[in-house]
Amino acid sequence: MVGTQDPKHEHSEPTLYTFGTGDELSEALANFVIKVQNEAIERRNMFTVATSGGSLPKLLAKNLVGRQDKAVRWDKWQIFFADERLVPLDHEDSNFDLCNKELFSKVPELQRSQIHTIDESLLNDPDELSDQYEKQLADEFAGKDSVRNPVFDLVLLGMGPDGHTASLFPDHPLLGEHGRWVAPIFDSPKPPLKRITLTYPVLNHAHHVAFVLTGEGKQEALARVLSEPEHRLPASRVRPFVPGDVLYFADDLAAKQTEYKRTPFNL
Template sequence: MERESATTYEPKRNSEIRVFESFDDISTDLAEYISQISEISVKERGYFAIALSGAPLVSFLWKLCEAPYNKTLDWSKWYIFWTDERAVAKNHAESNYKLTKEGFLAKVPILNGHVYSINDNATVEDAATDYEFVIRQLVKVRTIGVSESNDCPKFDLILLDMGSDGHVASLFPNHPALELKDDWVTYITDSPQPPPERITFTLPVINSASNIAIVATGDDKVKAVHLAVSDGTEGPDAPALLPARMIHPTDGKLVWFLDKAAAASLEANNGDASYDEHAEYRL
């Protein structure tokens, strides 16, 4: 895969950090990244099971709606899920389903029957239970793979965006949901960001994916990026449980997609090396 506009870092085993000059560069590389995983998954398993995060991430998927991807990808083999969802109606302005449908799904030929949104008529607790049941049924028939390490679903790709507080999906710093081990999908009623009621994948499910991508842009993400990827002790200001730092693929690969603003602390840490958009650095 060519990444002419990206600087690449390799901070930890099975993880990679790509730093880009612009949003357009991120979108271009992300489209190629998703395309390659899709093609490999369809060839090897016959399906491509992808779980998406919220609205900020959808804005980076527009390249997939254009040539060549809109014609070359085997969209009939795509299965769409959400890593998290707000407990609101599907036509609500804060619905991840609505935002994804308008920004992506309506522009590509993914089969309606392959799009799995939550039951927005149920309570948030029941919606989480129902969503986990649906995933378990699809794991049984191997539409979604299964992890050999822990029997969790093994999504081909989980796409996440990271908040300035270091949250991913609807897993927030120091929240009890971070400690769940057996549930695949859980619910929260006390999100620090509105709306308060949400369903979310748990860490074991996210970490069981074959591929995980985290997108973070903007200078408000600098501290969270630093805390998430740095080795050693971060100091007293770091949250005890920072969700983004807890993303460690069990048997997969993690790739960070950052703009230069979000990656500013990484640039500072490599201040002894000249910045080269074609270079590779190791942290």
């Protein structure tokens, strides 16, 4: 698949929401996800999501699983991964395994066919595995080969202390990848070495991208990403084309060092 970058398109500016506690953040995030879900279902009767691992699945599960109001339309979700480690799906390093333990396994309505995972038979061939995962994207979003980029309704991301997001790391050649939707990485600075990741052409065509950050370990990176975009840290390059948007959900600890303008959270 060929991704296109159009320099004439305007990129969105980040919006920062901050919350006193992780519980408040989780509740707001759930309300936001449900709002985006409803808009997506109204638009084309499905909700396409790409997610990362880390603390995200637990934060999502807290206020999305077991709701009495039935607001979450799990039957309409199609879930992909923003990145994945090339390990078996039941390995402790697998993003799928983490998401499954914290979230998917707690949702009986969610069918395994709605969760798009890597092909375990290709773990030793990252290039072929990337192509196969890209084909899953094409099948879901286009149904056939297409030069257009997939447009996720929502991409949920974390961010490392070095400013990396998904498996896009500082100063890595993959930061300049604009052709592939899904790219292999053979030399990750963090173990495991082999991974696949969505690339900027996919991230920056999403309707909504939400970074979710908690804890003091994220303070410096968040401040640099929001206030010093000229450093071009990987997370700061996630700037969807308008009318898409990029939102930061951070607790007060994570946002302590940033002087970036905070926006009151209102749906």
